[in-house]
Amino acid sequence: MAGSHTAPSTELGPALLLAERAALAAGVTLRELHDLDSMREARDLLHRVWRPAPDNPVMTPELLLVLAHSGSYVVAVEQDGRMIGTCLGLLSTAGLHSHIAAVDVGAVGRSIGFALKLHQRAWSLARGISTITWTYDPLVSRNAYFNLRKLGAVPTEYLPNFYGAMRDGVNAGTDSDRLLVRWDLTAGQAPRPTPGSGRTEEPPVVALDIGPDGHPVRGGRPGDLSGRTVLVRVPPDIEALRAGDRAVAGAWRPAVRDVLGGLMADGRHTVTTFTRDGWYVLSPRLEFDA
Structure with missing residues (x-):
């Protein structure tokens, strides 16, 4: 896997500090999961949020355990010792692919997603991984703004009906088009140059x-x-x-x-x-x- 055996990036120290500050601001702690009971709790949380069809579970505890044991990113977000969020990231040829996350409805709006992403960034840099990819629905405006503007991820591919017909409570009834985005972890969060800067350009x-x-x-x-x-x-x-x-x-x-x-x-x-x-x-x- 690309980057899996390289030394931790020099960005690691600042990344850890940013992740700690984001978690503190959100009032949560984040920890990696390694035991089957925690995997069951994470599975239950995923199912509460995504509401899958009974015969099509989002994830099984056993698979989560195998993924964590083999080095993938399986993390809980906790408040006062209670799991209120979880996220799964898979090791890939690009680095880390963030596959699925869930936050309890009562905790939405507290920048927990931002804390998760900065934790993913620090976790990846500690393992010599410099790129995180993930997909999102291009029609969801708030996610587009968060991913592209706040984090600085870059769309690399439009994937029509990527997952096929989905039957969960969030996506049912619509084609599962997705944008694949790539986040360069060593680029920080500096704004990218304005398109066309430095030259004359016609109106958009x-x-x-x-x-x-x-x-x-x-x-x-x-x-x-x-x-x-x-x-x-x-x-x-x-x-x-x-x-x-x-x-x-x-x-x-x-x-x-x-x-x-x-x-x-x-x-x-x-x-x-x-x-x-x-x-x-x-x-x-x-x-x-x-």
Whole structure:
């Protein structure tokens, strides 16, 4: 596995300090799990949050135990000795792949996800791992902002219906499109350069926006996108939209797949950031920029 036998990074000391501060700010502690009883507790928490179909468990305690014993990342988030969160990361050719996490509903909104990510970063750097990857639903605006803007992860691939038809309580009824992101752990959290800085650039092209009725509205002809910064909008709260108007919500999946997925697949643009008001910003790759 890439990086598994290299020396710990010089970034480790500051990373440990950042992780400790984030956990303290969230009012939690994080610890690795190694015993079967803890794995059962983690399994139960995963199931409470993701609500899988009875015949399709998210994870078994035995598999969690094997993964932890073989060196993967299996961690609990605890408050006053009670497990309120958990996360599983798998060793991969890229480094560490963060597969699934869960936080009890009563603990949401306390920056526990941020504490988990910084703990993952310190854990990885201690093992000579410099990259973490994971996937997320590109329609979930708050996750896009957290992953791309707050952490500085970079989308590398659009994966249409990656998991196929899902039957859990969170994803049921929608295709499981995902963005694969890559987080360079040695890059810190410094903001990346603004697309097009240092040169004259035409105004960005809006390739996908929200119409007055909430439906996606496509804009810009293919020829307009060459060498231009492109903006792709997603709804501010797709989960609320799915609960309130499934027809409108359902229109967004194919639209974002065609526009955002298409732009990423043709290799001429790369996603550089996500704005607080819900826009993916894509800049032309230098090798294609005339």
